[in-house]
Amino acid sequence: MRKIVVHMMLSLDGYFEGPGHDLSWHRVDEELHAHFNAELATRSAFLEGRVSYELMEAFWPDADRDPDNPPVMREFAGIWRAVPKIVFSRTLQEVGPNASLRAEVDADEIRALKEQPGGDMTLGGVDLVETFRRLDLVDEYRLYVNPVVVGRGRRLFETADEPTDLDLVETRRFGNGVVLLRYDVIRS
Template sequence: MRPLRYAINVTLDGCVHHEAGVAPDEELMGFWTVEMQRADAVLYGRTTYEMMQGAWRRPESGVWPDWMDEWEIPFAEALDGMPKHVVSRTLESVDWNAELIRGDVGEAVTQLKQQPGEGLFVGGVTLPLVLTDLGLIDEYTFVVHPIIAGHGPRLLDGLSERLTLVLVDRREFRSGAVANSYRPAR
């Protein structure tokens, strides 16, 4: 069974909004590239899918945009070619190597996990909350940045029950960020 991994940047006060000032530097982008490469496919909700597509999809010209630093390209290439599963009630169709998931999310994700492979990666805010409540996430990685955002969506805000986690890995970065990886205590 493929493990489902959730990884996200988070501020000290729990904010997970992509505009909270937690943009990765070269070292962190290398970390995120390796995390992405540990998966066979990604799982996104509509909002995250559209945001990631807008930032990381290879342009039709085949040339990465000027705003992208050289050290961001390996991440972009890893994500661009990866199969994507998009959970949405509002999208009519998806592209960018993507398949639309409608209906029972728990059943669909369970079926994806039962396929052979290295793992699935889930990103975003809302979908991981649903999958956590369903007990489907096997590993959590929170990259905690030394920033206090003061506002924005919070990590797994609204979780129906407390979740106890066991630390399985920890890595410090020069920026002061720390990646903590956990598995649910079963």
């Protein structure tokens, strides 16, 4: 069975973005980007909210054509194009190549997707993560904690209203100080 994996950068104080959608504090160097590429190249789908999708789609489809981008970034451009995307939005009317659009999260459809063969699916977009969490569709969290205190912005679990039990299954420290905390969701 395929898993739904939340793959998110966080500050030490739990923010995924700073004020004004600031992501400049994300410490993505060559080592971490290579790790992301290895992980994400195995995914069978990217499940994205509108904001995350538009952010990614604005840069990655042709990032490999820019010779000034480092090899790990050029490699990810190919991964972004190759992996199918399901975009959840009530406002978008169309999406790019290799993407499909859904207005709502249908829990039955997602459970059916999880039953299909293939690699795990990566979930992005904080509002979408919260919807999937409430519907008990998230199987794993891969949280990349950056060695920075942001102080304000948007937190990943801002609207969580009940506990979700987790099992820490992996930790990894990268050379730039980012720490991966990988948790499986515990279901009774």
